Amino acid sequence: MYKTADILQNAKAAAPILAAATPERKNLALEKIAERLLSEQENILRANAEDIEASRSRLSEVMIDRLNLTPERIEGMAAGIRDVILLPDPVGRVMERVERPNGLVIEKTSFPLGVIAIIYESRPNVTSDAAALALKSGNAVILRGGKEAFRSNAAIVEAIRLGLQDASLPPELVGFVEDTSRDSARELMEARGFIDLLIPRGGAGLIRSCMENAKVPCIQTGTGICHIYVDASADQEKALNIIENAKTSRPSVCNAEEVLLVNRAIAPEFLPKLHLRLTEDRAKRGLVPVELRLDEDAAQIIPGTPAGERDFDTEFLDYILAVKLVDDVDEAIAHIAVHSTGHSDAILTQDADAAERFTRLVDSAAVYVNVSTRFTDGGEFGLGCEMGISTQKLHARGPMGLQELNTYKYIVRGDGQIR
């Protein structure tokens, strides 16, 4: 087993080679990695079978399915890498250029961060996705996956490293932490001088631990208590479609709706339609009905579970929706200011002033007008990919694509200027 400190040292030493590599060189490496994932398929599947065997008794069906690899899923991983090849190279872009009166030419130029570390949980496809995005953006990457997928991840990293060697790049560019205990996570969080960006991808506990303990730059991802506010002027048919979509199309993801705010003026008309649509109507369509957790005022209009104190501060990730009545857009904005995690919040309205007020005052990564919150996603935003969704305000906010995995430097050219 390699020591984490050695892996970090080796990645840091290799990083400048990739930072200076041409787009063609990086794309060649990615193509070789895709090929190796396919040619090393048997090893990967064997390792994956061992992982599943080892944890079958401890994991739920859903977890086993997330862990499971098939030839189709490996093909999907290779195809994902080939999609990354097609994305524009983010490095060396002149973001701003000024010529100063004294003749200095100053170019603000994008540049790789250096070494990116990712701490993630179950799904082994994150291993190849994250490595591809880090490499394309010119960064070395340190991968620290979960215990359940350890053998699968190791086999995938092995294939990635063979691909790097095929392209004459150092395999140390992709570091793999073999220790899956909390110690190694902690070691990464404290590796000042070796890690330029740490991205935790996983549950709330992991993210909180990074926020509290990290001494390296870290980006908070994920947690989404997303709100939809139905204004008095909303198109109610579209509102029902959006709410059902945002809540039920994939309840386990961070951009799913958790809280519905309804303008008091339309509640007597709208709530019964909502109730019908999300409960009986879904049952008739053979779909899981949504449990409504209602504040006192909503509970006087439709049946449902009485909402508890915590229901407006919970990321349910389930077929559960908290519902509250508000007087107007300002009360909705005020509720969101206190209870949102700053991920994605929407207003449904035909009133341009209300929409303008909501978009100006709601301080979240994505603020929607008449759109489902489910669109907060690198692919849907046209970034082509994503390394996670930032819910913090520094550096990157919302879906993080290749650009967000770069920093910049000022390149200043002159002819002997002094000050």
Next chain:
Amino acid sequence: MYKTADILQNAKAAAPILAAATPERKNLALEKIAERLLSEQENILRANAEDIEASRSRLSEVMIDRLNLTPERIEGMAAGIRDVILLPDPVGRVMERVERPNGLVIEKTSFPLGVIAIIYESRPNVTSDAAALALKSGNAVILRGGKEAFRSNAAIVEAIRLGLQDASLPPELVGFVEDTSRDSARELMEARGFIDLLIPRGGAGLIRSCMENAKVPCIQTGTGICHIYVDASADQEKALNIIENAKTSRPSVCNAEEVLLVNRAIAPEFLPKLHLRLTEDRAKRGLVPVELRLDEDAAQIIPGTPAGERDFDTEFLDYILAVKLVDDVDEAIAHIAVHSTGHSDAILTQDADAAERFTRLVDSAAVYVNVSTRFTDGGEFGLGCEMGISTQKLHARGPMGLQELNTYKYIVRGDGQIR
């Protein structure tokens, strides 16, 4: 004395009002603040005289001078605020706009961070400078200055708050921490949920403490071990001018040169000229001569102090320059990779390939070709101002102007889109 927790709470509550304020409203407030600084001048000077009286016995002449306010200096503070009024408003700028095939219109739009906290040391003019930049960029600000300037800072904040009230904005937008002990600094570092960005401006100890202890997003500023590499092809006359300027025009600042790397091939010719210029020649001009700390090879060519192990890792902030010979641009780049703090590094060369290699591979906030490192400064870069110079890679790098005090959000407009 207000509790820091209350100050934070009040600033957070007031921040959205400023975030939504028009550019005209913010500029009006800044003008009122400038006027109040002048009309409250007597109070400020009296408080400043008390500060100086209280610490005269403990502080050096230089420190007293930094602390001292005069009518001219207060006029300078007011003029500085009026300069900020003239800068373009950074809020609400549409940085990117895409129209997706499904009809969504996505606008990446700049937006204030929220609450910015600044921990700073002696100079009281930082109080008005920092407040002006924070307010112009739409942010509430928490100021925590040093003990020596406590009364001066309090009087300046009082004037600023009167100005805010004159413009009908809440005075809580500028919070002033009255506790100048380490406890209050620690409290700010840990105020998760209340501070969106913490900027330490001061000595290395303060900055290190923030990096190690902050649980809020924090930007590392300042420390500059800046290098100049003289390539074999450099114009030696210009090189002497640049080196003298970078070292001596203001040795106490972070963009001053600390280490000189000289190509071995020209050392026998160049080093004697350097020695003459920085020692005897300066003495003749009545200027402080520079102490040269020489590596073994350089010491065989010119007289000077033998360099110790730590001399290539020290921010002297003094008339001292460490000098080392290197074989070529690659050895210079390798030395900088290990010893630079990532602030500002320069190559002096007539060789386009060497310049290209240096700018591509040196990973610092500002990389110069044939220019003094002293230009790393918000004003010199055309930003009009600066809140500090970031030496980290996340969010902001180099001089931080108004743009760097904003985050962004995605505003997404549609017509009922679901996913």
